[in-house]
Amino acid sequence: MNPLFETKIYTNRREKLTAAVGHGIAVFLGNHEASMNYPANTYNFRQDSDFLYFFGLSIADIAAVIDFDAHRSIIFGNNFGIDDIIWMGDQPTIASLAEKVGVTETHPFSKLADYIQQAQQQGRKVHFTPPYRGENQIQLSNLTGINVNVIREEASLELIKGIVSLRSAKEPCEIEEMDKACDIGVKMHTAVMRRCHNGESERELAGIAEGIALSFGNGISFPVILSQHGETLHNHLHNGILKTGNMLLMDAGAEGLMNYCSDYTRTLPIDGKFTTKQQEIYEIVLKANLDAIDAAQPGMYNKNLHRLSCEVIAQGLKDLGLMKGDVKEAVELGAHALFMVHGLGHQIGLDVHDMEGLGQIHVGYDETVRPSNIFGWASLRMARELKPGFVVSIEPGIYFIPHLIDIWKKEKKFEQYINYDIVEQYRSFGGIRIEDDLLITENGHRVLGPHLPKTVQELAEIIG
Ligand code: GLY
Ligand code: MN
Numbered sequence: 001m002n003p004l005f006e007t008k009i010y011t012n013r014r015e016k017l018t019a020a021v022g023h024g025i026a027v028f029l030g031n032h033e034a035s036m037n038y039p040a041n042t043y044n045f046r047q048d049s050d051f052l053y054f055f056g057l058s059i060a061d062i063a064a065v066i067d068f069d070a071h072r073s074i075i076f077g078n079n080f081g082i083d084d085i086i087w088m089g090d091q092p093t094i095a096s097l098a099e100k101v102g103v104t105e106t107h108p109f110s111k112l113a114d115y116i117q118q119a120q121q122q123g124r125k126v127h128f129t130p131p132y133r134g135e136n137q138i139q140l141s142n143l144t145g146i147n148v149n150v151i152r153e154e155a156s157l158e159l160i161k162g163i164v165s166l167r168s169a170k171e172p173c174e175i176e177e178m179d180k181a182c183d184i185g186v187k188m189h190t191a192v193m194r195r196c197h198n199g200e201s202e203r204e205l206a207g208i209a210e211g212i213a214l215s216f217g218n219g220i221s222f223p224v225i226l227s228q229h230g231e232t233l234h235n236h237l238h239n240g241i242l243k244t245g246n247m248l249l250m251d252a253g254a255e256g257l258m259n260y261c262s263d264y265t266r267t268l269p270i271d272g273k274f275t276t277k278q279q280e281i282y283e284i285v286l287k288a289n290l291d292a293i294d295a296a297q298p299g300m301y302n303k304n305l306h307r308l309s310c311e312v313i314a315q316g317l318k319d320l321g322l323m324k325g326d327v328k329e330a331v332e333l334g335a336h337a338l339f340m341v342h343g344l345g346h347q348i349g350l351d352v353h354d355m356e357g358l359g360q361i362h363v364g365y366d367e368t369v370r371p372s373n374i375f376g377w378a379s380l381r382m383a384r385e386l387k388p389g390f391v392v393s394i395e396p397g398i399y400f401i402p403h404l405i406d407i408w409k410k411e412k413k414f415e416q417y418i419n420y421d422i423v424e425q426y427r428s429f430g431g432i433r434i435e436d437d438l439l440i441t442e443n444g445h446r447v448l449g450p451h452l453p454k455t456v457q458e459l460a461e462i463i464g
């Protein structure tokens, strides 16, 4: 069995959710095994994060109900039979597992349909989160009678908001787990830094990082991004050989043994030394990362941290001649987004983009801050006010994306803020991103995990 927090952590969370939602029943479907290429050949099992949060158990084919009216929690699942035990060894009963998370009522899986039907007949609301896996969409459709094509839209906003209000502020036991995930993430990155030399294979380095994630935890928190083409934001192709003069961007993190995640990006000069042009851009991104971290505290809107880092980027690019005009105005209108195309970051927790499956609009926004539709600003996943216990990524970047440069230049877009002639000189520059994981504390912030080298000098030393 997977490690668990002490029982009262789970009972407290369910009580708080009951207080937040108040009526009806909530159905939590756990995940099933997912087949790779034939039914019995499955990916590593990953439990649903809401299920983990409220019920802890990382086993396939179970479900749970919180009955908000009756103040009851029930786990539905079948005990393993001899056919499973032959292949998997002795297995605990569902009842004994449920007890570890404070649930004393368990039933065979088939009873879940009856429970839901009864609630529906009583006119009680059946709450569920938007199912993101095909099997669970079909299963939930069968259980509720809601057409599978609209099952995601029928998810309960009250439940989503209740979950977001709980999961956003991490408890001390969760922060400990996130520090462990960060520790593994730092091991992954430092191992790659030490091998960041001319002639090394991208594939081998990506494998080293993924191997470390598996050696110390549950594996990677998302597929490793490792590339000498940092301007391609999520580049999973690892077929290059490292070449002196290039930069290597690695965006990778680990999932710890209790499924909490880390997420780091470093951009490394191959053989340890940036060219002058690379170092000039690197120092701007580093300042955007450090200034956003310095300013982070409770009460600050993450949208304003994003603005701050974009202004650092625009000012730095103006100093180098790539941008011009009023920096604040340029950022407000979105001119900086030719270079910083994405948002400053996202929440991190049991998911690397924490709770994203519940809908970004509910996780990163609220009634006081609404999404923008301006390119660049529109990619900001987390805009709302930071509170103690929140964990967010701080990941500014500067990218030179030739296709995007061509389109904007042709449209003469933001010509009053962008010197396209100078930008052309950076066409094949690539991209730089620097990402850390930040806990918001009562009085300020703490960068999670051990320090991961990021100044020019620190990188030169570790790469050697
Ligand atoms: N998963 C990539 C990132 O958000 O950093
Ligand atoms: Mn990342």
Ligand code: MN
Binding pocket: 263, 345, 346, 393, 395, 435
């Ligand atoms: Mn990230």
